[in-house]
Amino acid sequence: MSTRLKLGCIADDSTGATDLANNLVRAGMRVVQTIGVPPGPLDADVDAVVVALKSRTIAPEDAVAQSVAALTWLQAQGATQFYFKYCSTFDSTARGNIGPVTEALMDALDVPFTIATPAFPENQRTVFKGHLFVGDLLLSDSGMKDHPLTPMTDANLVRVLQAQCKRKVGLIDYQVVGQGADAVRARIAELKAQGVAIAIVDAVSNADLLRMAPALAELPLLTAGSGVAIGLPGNHGLAPSSQAAELPA
Template sequence: MALLLGCIADDFTGGTDLAGMLVKAGMRTIQTIGVPTWPIGDDVDAVVVALKSRTTPAAEAVEESLAALKWLQGAGCRQIYFKYCSTFDSTAKGNIGPVAEALLAALGSDFTIACPAFPVNGRTIYKGHLFVGDGLLSESGMRHHPLTPMTESNLVKVLQAQVQGKVGLVDTAVVSRGAEAIVARFAQLKADGCRFAVTDAISNADLLAIGAACAGMPLVTAGSGVALGLPQNFRKAGLLAEGQVADALPATGGARAVISGSCSVATQGQVAAMREKCPAFNVDPFELAQGKDVAAAALAWAADKLGCEPILIYATAAPEAVKAVQAQLGSEAAGSLVEDCLAKIAQGLVAKGVGQLIVAGGETSGAVVKALGVSGLRIGPEIDPGVPWTTGIGGEAREKPLALALKSGNFGTPDFFLKAWSKLSA
């Protein structure tokens, strides 16, 4: 059977976030790490191709995204979804805009939406402005992001600076009237020469209405929230079964561990909460820069602690500490040192019997799955909104199931690392 929905995500945790939403809405979903080179089974409705293109040069991001699109088109996907973060984080020149325009052109389409809203996690759009909780994006912790600082909350302005086509707005007054009103507004914007429509959303009801309005749209660009409304379009068309169980995973065992590289405010709180309850090891980038084998030290520390309770290995730090490291080492060098070290630690932990692993941070998650040789993920039950458990496909997961939770830095409740294990089958 041909796939229904083909998705391109600009980072690994973002891909998992989207895949989890699709599973929650009843679509059997696999996430691949890069463009797949292996066959997808018949028991799959949606595929999310996860790239590491959020912070790469724009031309490279476009090239990788078009390669993913070509594969998804070859697999027969009826609709394409370009997924970015719910904080719309990007540089002044991209990569959201350039990738979206390239995908539109490749699909022969002339219009799409831009909607990173995810209300259940506090990401809402009102009058085109993105809010994080009760404050504007520009006043949130994202203004300090080391790679993609967000200092502008008006998404029409942010996107217009990245694209050649005109950007319009579908505001909350229209969205609140439902799918038909949204479709009518789309038509008005297209007639006015707009190629993109930033779309307000302040509730899940809004997301469902937006999803319904996107039925038949060749390309949807959004955070993971709009995915809630798309599966019903396929059900109405008789292409997706009602009541389908989509989140079943094989039972997993082994020791439990958390590896955290994100420095987001949410992850800082999660690390602090776990440090109070469980053994923890801090990865110091200055020690890495001095040539110390921090990975070996971490694995030696973990050797007699695995199996008793979950352990935490983290490089998470406050913005001031991150800036100090970047000032001395450079942002790219500091990031690479930490990611490489955490990936090596993940390899060692799995070799020592860790079978259930949580990874926090998009860049860290990408480095870890690459080091483990994991080529795909079967998506399972949700831990917190936007973060499901998964089991790895390929690599270290070939001989026995390896449970992985890849968490975006901004997601999850303060006790996320402590409660996640209860969602897994023993």
């Protein structure tokens, strides 16, 4: 078991897993990425592990089973916070798999609340008033509307995720995020009091991701694209360092 493992990540595809690992390393974390759930314990002293699955477009029940298996393995390695990573275009079918996997992880961890934001401004993926933009276009006006497996015809992420979830979905908008972590914490408390269990979070810049990050330290489970990762190492006192990317001899 790693003696310092802080973050256990579950990615729904391999390329997205690599994006996530890259963002964590750039922000100062030592990271191992695995292809699938390893058969044995982790043999590396790192800050984060990213388990890459191929669960984005498989049957929801299979995606749930694989994701929960990854969670169980990460818990056994000593991870203290968990991150379900999906695509920055939030692509999924009407049945999932983002919603079903999120709720299964919430059940397994017994957590009452989590966030959801695919925002990755460096890749031109931004969320404003709960609507996902690809560059200057709403998701529903982008090429994703014609995706052969997961056509995205609605840019309203609250509505998209609510259709996949039993729990109530709400919004933490850009005005709250702009006020910083304390405002985000207050909004989370307000949403929880209203019975909301999952909140889409606006972010139109990296500054937004960094502003919200301290408030996310208190959540056992995060769900997001890879953008949110840039602010998480700072919650553990880590800063960008060339040592984070060094490989063992």
